[in-house]
Amino acid sequence: MINYTLTNDKFRIFFLIHCSAGNIHGISEPEGIILMMDKMASASKHVRLHNLAKKEDPGSAPYGNFINYYTFNPPENRLSLIPTTLLKDIGCHPDSSGTVLMLDVGCNTGDLSIALYKHLFQEWRSESNSSNYVYLLGLDLDQDLILRAQDSNPFPQKIQFLSLDITQLDSQAKLISYLEKFGRRHFHLCTCFAVTMWVHLNHGDTAFFALLSQLASLCEYLLLEVQPWKCYRSAARRLRKLGRNDFDHFKMLAVRGDMAAHAKEHLEKWCSMELAQSFGSTSWDRSLMLFKRR
Numbered sequence: 161m162i163n164y165t166l167t168n169d170k171f172r173i174f175f176l177i178h179c180s181a182g183n184i185h186g187i188s189e190p191e192g193i194i195l196m197m198d199k200m201a202s203a204s205k206h207v208r209l210h211n212l213a214k215k216e217d218p219g220s221a222p223y224g225n226f227i228n229y230y231t232f233n234p235p236e237n238r239l240s241l242i243p244t245t246l247l248k249d250i251g252c253h254p255d256s257s258g259t260v261l262m263l264d265v266g267c268n269t270g271d272l273s274i275a276l277y278k279h280l281f282q283e284w285r286s287e288s289n290s291s292n293y294v295y296l297l298g299l300d301l302d303q304d305l306i307l308r309a310q311d312s313n314p315f316p317q318k319i320q321f322l323s324l325d326i327t328q329l330d331s332q333a334k335l336i337s338y339l340e341k342f343g344r345r346h347f348h349l350c351t352c353f354a355v356t357m358w359v360h361l362n363h364g365d366t367a368f369f370a371l372l373s374q375l376a377s378l379c380e381y382l383l384l385e386v387q388p389w390k391c392y393r394s395a396a397r398r399l400r401k402l403g404r405n406d407f408d409h410f411k412m413l414a415v416r417g418d419m420a421a422h423a424k425e426h427l428e429k430w431c432s433m434e435l436a437q438s439f440g441s442t443s444w445d446r447s448l449m450l451f452k453r454r
């Protein structure tokens with residue numbers, strides 16, 4: 161009996177090999193072990209490639225609805241750039257502003273939404289005995305991701321996850337009816353991390369700008385992470401490698417190049433918003449911009 165431990169960068173696999181001379185395809189012990197190890201290494205590689213394909217294959221996640229998104233882009237990558245004082249900085253004080261409402265568009269399995277909620281709430285609540293609270297609504301078009309977000313939601317009284325496609329006509333009405341329950345017309349803060357490219361690739365230039373206009377109409381402050389143009393090219397390249405057609409709109413997109421600049425220009429020119437602060441760029445070279453209603 162031989163105990164082998166194979167290690168790779170992500171996980172460890174413990175193999176217990178029961179091996180005795182002649183019981184592996186009639187091969188002598190050392191050869192049998194080598195054969196088994198080859199098979200196991202190849203199986204492990206296959207599992208990794210399969211997982212990688214699922215994670216990075218835009219064919220299986222054509223809307224960026226990756227099932228393991230947070231294993232390759234953990235919340236910390238964005239949180240480290242966002243000040244914990246953000247809610248106070250945008251004028252939401254627990255003693256004066258009442259209930260605070262946040263919206264996270266394209267929340268995937270909710271990991272970043274929940275981490276952001278904790279990141280901001282603790283500081284917001286410090287030094288106050290007020291009974292006011294922060295509520296967060298996360299939405300995503302992928303129902304399976306939303307079910308997972310709901311299952312692992314640690315604050316179901318305060319955080320809600322909803323399956324909703326933001327590009328659909330009825331989405332605005334649904335969000336307004338959520339706001340009305342709190343007697344409000346706007347969310348205090350709307351976040352939209354790494355979603356614009358997927359809407360743009362799947363629905364075109366008009367939808368890219370419509371998304372920005374819609375977000376602006378829903379909130380007082382908008383925290384936006386726009387994917388740069390090089391991400392579009394990689395997403396399209398990966399799709400082609402799989403032998404599939406390009407995204408419906410990729411080749412026809414007239415809006416290309418500096419995507420953060422396009423978003424900023426649209427929000428400032430057409431949506432009565434202005435850039436309030438830039439929080440810098442993530443390790444994936446994506447800038448985090450905070451816009452404010454003028």
Ligand SMILES: C[S@@+](CC[C@H](N)C(=O)[O-])C[C@H]1O[C@@H](n2cnc3c(N)ncnc32)[C@H](O)[C@@H]1O
Nearest residue numbers: 223224225266268272300301325326327353354
């Ligand atoms: C790359 S993930 C980003 C997840 C999360 N915002 C983050 O940055 O950690 C993009 C997410 O946007 C969602 N999404 C794409 N298009 C959407 C739409 N039209 N309406 C709602 N969600 C959408 C996808 O399902 C996916 O979960």
